[in-house]
Amino acid sequence: MKATRYSRLLKALTLVTLLAAGSAQAAERYVFISHAPDSDSWWSVVRNSLKGAAEDFKVSVDYRNPPTGDLADMARLIEQAAAQNYDGVVTTIADFNVLQGAIQKITDKHIPLITANSGTAEQSDKLGAIMHVGQEEYAAGFGAGERAKQDGVKSFVCVNHYATNPASFERCRGFGDALGVDFKTSTIDTGIDPAQIEAMTSAYLRRNPGTQAIFTLGPVSAQGALQAVKKMDLKGKIYFATMDLSNEISRGIKDGTIAFAVDQQPYLQGYIPIAIMAIMKQSGNTDLAAATAAFKANPVVKKRLEGYGLNPIYGPRNISSGPGFVTRDNIQKVERYSGQYR
Template structure:
């Protein structure tokens, strides 16, 4: 298990000074007005990103920062759309931008443009491999290959010999690395594994996702474990298993209320939690500390992976009932 950052004080404690900021940011931090941070991330139709927005909103309230969350619609969360949202964020001339770099080919130029314009950028969730090269202040999230490795280890420990990783966003390097980490871990454990890449346009259609997974199960009866890169398609994997009469070990990337209930019931065996709430919360925190004090973490900040299984699913559900949406569930 990777050591996880669990308190805001851990972010500021590991900070170092930077001196490459623009004068405009310095004056804004001392002018007395509320600092502004724009967050560019994924669609709110997904509970994962709902938790991100909650993290951003709460950070704004608790840290006295003006935050605005920009996201694509559920039907067009493509690279070009996210690049346009980044342009819109720059046009608002905020004190800082927090962004998920899900499609680097499309988003990298816009992130560089923001930094060139003197706007500090914190990369969250996706972009672990190149945030330093872009010139971002920090990265908050997890190392995807290690998350995949943990997901694969969980399968091996449960006796899986043939695994399948269902990737709902092909082209996102983080998810590709997650699936590869999963495959490598199962192979290391003596089994075999492969990836199923869902067409992007079908990934939010439960019927098509269920049919695709069922098709993979029918074509290879030796598959006994399925890991999905998102919570929504974990439910589809369970439906596909039921429809084909297969008993599978199922793991979910990320959380939803239904996934947590299915873990409690023993229908889904585990979920890998990267705590998206903390990713935006810490992103806003780092941005504020940099603008006001020129402080940044010495390296990236890890928020996962954490394993949620039958032993602790009830605790996570209880938290979500008290503070809805914080654990990435809706």
């Protein structure tokens, strides 16, 4: 009798151990691969969003990026992800031509793919992605240019700190088109060193004293350009617009140096792709419309996004995270979560 009880207990314990091991092995693994160098602080919000998605959907999420922003390194990271057999991959489309071959290794293995941040919906579709989550670069630049034009701006310099990413030029082109200006003659390739950005911005403004506006593409270029404005005593004398947010940009908006920042809600760009793939995997239903509906109805998702004032724009296939505009009128609301959720 004792032997029978012991045998049953042993079997039960073995079953529990096997179930626990199976559960651990079954936990989904996802990876987000960006083009950003380590020096770009803007991506801290995306990384924070991946932690939120992992927590909400009980999955594991890795973040990978090329330390210097080298796109050949990024392509290798994508190839490595294919070899590691993740349950899903999210990647930016920093350069369609450079990354296309590496991304095909993902889709050839039938690993679910979602694109985010840079690139276009059309490129995403060509790559075989489920969907694209982000802000259309040209539209964001054009919207910023329209706003500047309404304020009387007719000329500008686009301070591009990441010219190795072709998508970055779409922001400059959009801004220029809205003003009716050739962006090629109004764009400087500064690199990511703040001192160099400051020096090159100052040099351009000295050579072109009639320049009415500065348009920066994010916190990296904004930092150096703001120093140029300060040292040249141009605060209030030159129109300043920027993409994205940081603590320094928020201060610039509040003190009147910066007219506005374009907010592409980066938290959504990390959180939504992981959530959508997790919903598909866990439900066993790969229909995008059903997954999107489940995402929108999920009370945990609602609480998280509404809690931080995040508002995705849902399309039939893709989800837009922006653009929105941050000005002195709404900066108090937005800066409360700047660097973490906005």
